[in-house]
Amino acid sequence: MRDDKLLTKIAALLRQAEGTDNPHEAETFMQAAQRLATAASIDLAVARSHDPAGRTSTVPVSRQIAIGEKGKRGLRTYVQLFVAIARANDVTVDVAGNSTFVMAYGFADDIDTCETLYTSLVVQMVAASDAYLRSGAYKGEEFSRVVTRGTGWRSRRVIETKPLSPITARLNFQSAFAERIGKRLNEAREQARADALSADPDEASRPSSTAVALRDKEIEVSDFYRSESKARGTWQPSSASAGYSEAARKAGDRAGRRAKIGPDREFGGPRGALE
Template identity: 70%
Template sequence: MATSVRAPRVELVRDDKLLTRISGLLRQAEGTDNEHEAQAFMQAAQRLATAASIDLAVARSHAGGNRRVTPEQRNIAIGTAGKRGLRTYVQLFVAIARANDITCDVASNSTFVYAYGFPGDIDTCEALYGSLVVQMVAASDAYLKSGAYKSETSARVVTERRGWVSRRVVEEKQLSPITARLNFQSAFAERIGKRLVQARDEARAQAVANDGGQSDSGTALVLRNKEIEVRDFHQETSTARGTWQSQSASAGYSEGARRAGDRAGRRARLGDDVQLDGTRGALEA
């Protein structure tokens, strides 16, 4: 584990060697038709990213002076205003961000996200998102083209008025394509988040175990300090107000579409087309 490396050099090693190794794991995930192997490769990539992030955090804790790497705020373009389904794209990004020590603020129209965290962690987050968002859209397109959603229904709570009396009731109707897509993609994002968090937690537990397994070990304290540093940076920098919601209040709920999205999230693989330099434009309308 790195102990006394200057922060700028550590970040350079991460950008070149680490992302090359992660890319190799992602290509292996893409190259197998076995769902369990693909999941294992993807989670291995997340564990590697987490382990490297821990090493970098330890290195930063030993780096002093003005050259020490600090958190940054980065604007991540999600899509153009008016595009349907931007909330689910944001939901996916936020789910990936949580697994990589990133705090997010979201634009009210979901067109962009402000990511707060260390540069290398944001790079990893963007790389994962750049591949997974394409898979999410492709999987939801295939689900709609299959016609499976046509036998499903959606439910939402509406206000029913009769004269002076009003009451809230559950309205159930045939599932529309847009509602099917939103439910599918939302469940996909949730499943991806759970998989990545599991991989992250395993990597952290292993790192702490290697350092003695105590809650006050050097690694555990470094991780806690890193979390506090990002949180404090966000509180000092953010001007966000209110709470972002992943689902619109008017959106219907479909158990069938969500089950399909969850299955797709379990099968999701990362391909060799992922952009590991952290650059990605907004999705087109």
């Protein structure tokens, strides 16, 4: 398990990200927090690879995580955000058919990181989309969706354009927000992995001990997922019939760039479904 000193460092970086109105400073602190979390995950993987007892005592787990209540609109974008965070933290995810919960598969510390990041970011995503709708910026915009016209052999799929509704604006905004967050976290993760590999004294020999440990961890999580998952089919964040708005997506992407990474001011803060 990660020690308190490490969590304190991560918490300090997250609070600094939340405490500045400068988006460039927030970006720096956020990526530093993700790199630190990734570096800790790498250290644990390397330590386990050199400790037979550690490999048997610390194993992948599965955890059900609530996303929202059945019937709430927009849960798919909440799931999309969690999936984006999970991909940057070595966690594999199955999604409930109604998007009310996800099953996360990975090492407990990595799942903890995902939940912590999600707790902060989902609140920011909802707040940012609410502000976008209140601004009225979406009014006058249009969205496109694929619809089926006619029946039987005369049916055909066409692209229909209509005025942008509030719910379609929200869904497009939040989807783009989630995509941008995933890109930001993945960039920080890849930088941390590159730093760890370059610092490995065995880097001259291929593959290095760090690379082997990371590959072993990936295989272990993958094998665990295949043995435990009962999911069928492939989850998609959105469908063509839901509607596409370039303007709302651009606004969501900008908000995702500005988002501050932090778990409600305290690392390991309360988690749970959002109303």
